[in-house]
Amino acid sequence: MIHKLTSEERSTQLAQLHGWQAVPGRDAIHRQFKFADFNEAFGFMTRVAIKAQEMNHHPEWFNVYHTVEITLSTHEANGLTERDVALARFIDDVAKSMQ
Ligand code: HBI
Numbered sequence: 001m002i003h004k005l006t007s008e009e010r011s012t013q014l015a016q017l018h019g020w021q022a023v024p025g026r027d028a029i030h031r032q033f034k035f036a037d038f039n040e041a042f043g044f045m046t047r048v049a050i051k052a053q054e055m056n057h058h059p060e061w062f063n064v065y066h067t068v069e070i071t072l073s074t075h076e077a078n079g080l081t082e083r084d085v086a087l088a089r090f091i092d093d094v095a096k097s098m099q
Helices: 007-015 038-055 082-097
Strands: 029-034 060-064 067-072
Touching: 029 082, 038 060, 038 067, 038 082, 067 082
Parallel strands: none
Antiparallel strands: 029 067, 060 067
């Protein structure tokens, strides 16, 4: 079983990410992204999907037109783990490269 982040680990890790917020009532993190249009949003999602498949760690996400909302949590740990932080870091880098 993968190690769930302690509250101390979680605050240290969250401070190094961009715009990710704890989800109320759940051990998960969330961030919303806005792009120029649907094409940009879906391009972003495609890059994240390829990485997620490589990592075997998958986002919960929601897309309408140019908005993408992502929630990360590790289901098998029922909480936040280093896998979520690693994927969030990758996602932040992709979003930044598209600005
Ligand atoms: N994605 N977010 C997330 N959390 C998991 O626990 C997870 C996953 N993708 C694949 C996966 N686990 C598999 O290891 C198991 O469902 C077999």
